[in-house]
Amino acid sequence: MGDKAQGRKILVVAELRGETIHPVTFELLGKSREIVEHTGGEVYSVVFGSSIDKAKASELIHYGADRVFLFKDPVFSVLNPMLYAYNLVKLCREEKPDIILMGATCFGRSLGPRVAAALKTGLTADCIDLRIDENGELIQVRPAFVGNILAHIKTKTKPVMSTVRYRVMKAREKDESRSGLIIEKTAEKLFQDRIRLVGEAVPKRLNITDAEIIVAGGRGLGSAEGFKLLGELASLLGGVVGSSRPPVDDGWIRKEHQVGYSGSIVKPRLYIACGISGSPQHLFGMKDAETIVAINSDPSAPIFRVADYGIVGDLYQVIPLMIKEIKARRSSVG
Amino acid sequence: MEGLKTSLKTSVLLKQLLNIIVLVKQVPDIERVKFDVETGRIDRSSAPAEINPFDLNAIEAAVQIKEKMGGFITALSMGPMQAVSSLRDAVARGVDDAILLEDRRFAGADTLATSHTLAAAIRKIGSYDIILCGEKTVDGDTGQVGAEVAQLLEIPHIYYVSRIIRVSENSITVVSEAENASYTLESGFPVLLSVTRDVNKPRLPTLKSKMKAMKSEVKIWHAEDLSGFLDLDKAGYAGSPTWVQKVIVQKEKTRQCRIHRQVEDGLQELMRLLEAKGLV
Numbered sequence: 001m002g003d004k005a006q007g008r009k010i011l012v013v014a015e016l017r018g019e020t021i022h023p024v025t026f027e028l029l030g031k032s033r034e035i036v037e038h039t040g041g042e043v044y045s046v047v048f049g050s051s052i053d054k055a056k057a058s059e060l061i062h063y064g065a066d067r068v069f070l071f072k073d074p075v076f077s078v079l080n081p082m083l084y085a086y087n088l089v090k091l092c093r094e095e096k097p098d099i100i101l102m103g104a105t106c107f108g109r110s111l112g113p114r115v116a117a118a119l120k121t122g123l124t125a126d127c128i129d130l131r132i133d134e135n136g137e138l139i140q141v142r143p144a145f146v147g148n149i150l151a152h153i154k155t156k157t158k159p160v161m162s163t164v165r166y167r168v169m170k171a172r173e174k175d176e177s178r179s180g181l182i183i184e185k186t187a188e189k190l191f192q193d194r195i196r197l198v199g200e201a202v203p204k205r206l207n208i209t210d211a212e213i214i215v216a217g218g219r220g221l222g223s224a225e226g227f228k229l230l231g232e233l234a235s236l237l238g239g240v241v242g243s244s245r246p247p248v249d250d251g252w253i254r255k256e257h258q259v260g261y262s263g264s265i266v267k268p269r270l271y272i273a274c275g276i277s278g279s280p281q282h283l284f285g286m287k288d289a290e291t292i293v294a295i296n297s298d299p300s301a302p303i304f305r306v307a308d309y310g311i312v313g314d315l316y317q318v319i320p321l322m323i324k325e326i327k328a329r330r331s332s333v334g
Numbered sequence: 335m336e337g338l339k340t341s342l343k344t345s346v347l348l349k350q351l352l353n354i355i356v357l358v359k360q361v362p363d364i365e366r367v368k369f370d371v372e373t374g375r376i377d378r379s380s381a382p383a384e385i386n387p388f389d390l391n392a393i394e395a396a397v398q399i400k401e402k403m404g405g406f407i408t409a410l411s412m413g414p415m416q417a418v419s420s421l422r423d424a425v426a427r428g429v430d431d432a433i434l435l436e437d438r439r440f441a442g443a444d445t446l447a448t449s450h451t452l453a454a455a456i457r458k459i460g461s462y463d464i465i466l467c468g469e470k471t472v473d474g475d476t477g478q479v480g481a482e483v484a485q486l487l488e489i490p491h492i493y494y495v496s497r498i499i500r501v502s503e504n505s506i507t508v509v510s511e512a513e514n515a516s517y518t519l520e521s522g523f524p525v526l527l528s529v530t531r532d533v534n535k536p537r538l539p540t541l542k543s544k545m546k547a548m549k550s551e552v553k554i555w556h557a558e559d560l561s562g563f564l565d566l567d568k569a570g571y572a573g574s575p576t577w578v579q580k581v582i583v584q585k586e587k588t589r590q591c592r593i594h595r596q597v598e599d600g601l602q603e604l605m606r607l608l609e610a611k612g613l614v
């Protein structure tokens with residue numbers, strides 16, 4: 001009785017960062033394959049870029065797409081969501097996907113709503129799980145209220161659209177023997193395009209979302225100086241420095257380092273929180289780390305409730321000792 | 335040189351001042367709000383309501399633009415009558431006019447239905463150069479309404495604005511953030527900007543401005559007031575394509591913390607951990 005057709009055609013909107021396809025795209029393709037294996041159907045992907053070629057686009061096939069729509073045009077060198085949306089909406093009207101997925105990244109969260117509004121359909125933000133229920137309908141699971149609740153959302157209209165958080169779904173192994181179709185499309189331009197890039201994009205030096213080891217500091221550092229100490233530990237461990245919000249507000253460290261609700265969501269193998277109390281907004285960004293270590297002078301700090309290991313103490317005593325110990329071990333081995 | 339300056343000044347004066355609309359939402363104080371574990375419902379009476387923290391930055395951005403360029407700021411919100419208090423707060427923070435969209439038929443709206451209602455009101459307001467909103471709301475947490483409104487109004491939008499570099503009488507230059515890079519973008523008007531918490535530090539309202547705001551009039555627009563601008567089938571619960579099938583209150587994911595009060599012991603354990611992870 002249910003509409004099994006809902007999973008028939010899934011369109012994954014690929015995200016390009018510079019010349020590379022961002023891995024969230026491959027994760028979405030992996031999830032889409034899982035869904036169509038269950039419901040039957042096909043996985044489509046679309047990619048927009050100024051210099052993307054067929055060879056690059058075929059990666060989308062290797063990760064699970066059956067068909068790829070390729071929009072190659074210099075106009076896509078600036079992320080102007082209005083222009084991207086215009087072309088994407090046109091494609092959706094032609095291809096009529098049942099489900100459209102994008103990463104819950106700056107790109108997807110800016111583009112998705114425009115497309116949803118144009119297609120008069122629902123969009124569910126920042127999903128952490130997607131499942132097909134017994135009626136063949138898509139259930140979109142997302143956190144709300146700073147992660148305090150999980151909502152199961154359904155969409156009455158078609159296509160069903162969701163943005164999906166990076167690093168929650170699994171990409172499949174790249175399979176270069178997979179074959180599929182690449183269809184080149186012509187970009188439509190907008191008549192009055194008001195948005196213009198001034199100068200060059202300024203690349204960010206830090207990619208904290210992908211970091212495996214993070215040594216993070218909070219207000220407990222007391223000053224910008226503290227980050228030098230954390231930086232030394234981080235580089236010894238091959239990791240990067242993270243921060244809670246207050247040090248960013250006070251200008252001790254750049255925003256790119258901020259972890260949490262208004263910063264980045266991270267999922268490292270090891271997160272060492274120093275002088276961070278563990279507010280809900282901070283935990284939102286790091287609670288899924290594989291191992292959490294907390295160093296805090298206050299034994300009642302909430303961070304200890306989510307940590308695997310904790311040291312109650314002054315970070316200015318503990319961290320230098322740690323650094324010394326690591327160096328000592330390395331030199332005795334080396 | 336002097337002449338040029340004067341002529342620029344007069345041209346600013348001659349031109350209509352900038353019309354700015356700020357989208358504002360009232361939300362429960364997220365630190366204190368309680369959830370009914372059984373039903374998964376949010377008990378809104380359990381916590382005081384306030385302006386969505388991200389929207390404070392949007393209001394401040396509007397006020398700063400007005401301080402530079404002159405202009406008129408309208409705060410626009412959709413919500414229950416209680417939201418009047420948040421709009422008064424917006425007035426205290428420097429907006430000139432406040433409108434609340436209140437109607438039973440607007441209730442239960444998802445982001446698309448909310449956007450249809452807000453866009454209708456903006457069309458009714460008629461003239462606008464800049465629409466500002468916060469990055470997201472702390473209760474809904476989608477960040478979708480801004481771009482949906484922009485699409486419905488057929489105007490461009492720029493998300494994740496972390497800095498406003500320059501405003502002129504017909505364009506604005508901002509820095510927009512993405513994960514891997516920052517972009518400086520210039521846009522003509524009208525444009526919708528969604529600002530992050532980094533764009534400014536919102537000032538606190540003064541006692542005097544609070545007093546003044548208490549007496550200010552908040553306009554209430556019901557469904558009838560938007561007739562001709564809003565298709566009611568697209569508003570409220572009935573107009574919402576998404577619906578919440580189930581809500582689960584998350585139990586705090588606690589871990590068994592091996593906590594050390596002796597720094598030496600803790601250190602030894604940490605070194606074992608680093609070893610196990612292949613880091614030393």
Ligand SMILES: Cc1cc2nc3c(=O)[nH]c(=O)nc-3n(C[C@H](O)[C@H](O)[C@H](O)COP(=O)(O)OP(=O)(O)OC[C@H]3O[C@@H](n4cnc5c(N)ncnc54)[C@H](O)[C@@H]3O)c2cc1C
Nearest residue numbers: 218219220244245260261262263275276277281297298315
């Ligand atoms: C809308 C909104 C968004 C937000 N987004 C974020 C976000 O993305 N990320 C974020 O982190 N926060 C965010 N916050 C802020 C958040 O609510 C907290 O204020 C913040 O996380 C607290 O940071 P902290 O733990 O560093 O500081 P505090 O809570 O002040 O904690 C400092 C800790 O350091 C300890 N300490 C002090 N001295 C020492 C010492 N010498 N050695 C060891 N320990 C010491 C103290 O015991 C204390 O536990 C947001 C807030 C709002 C309203």
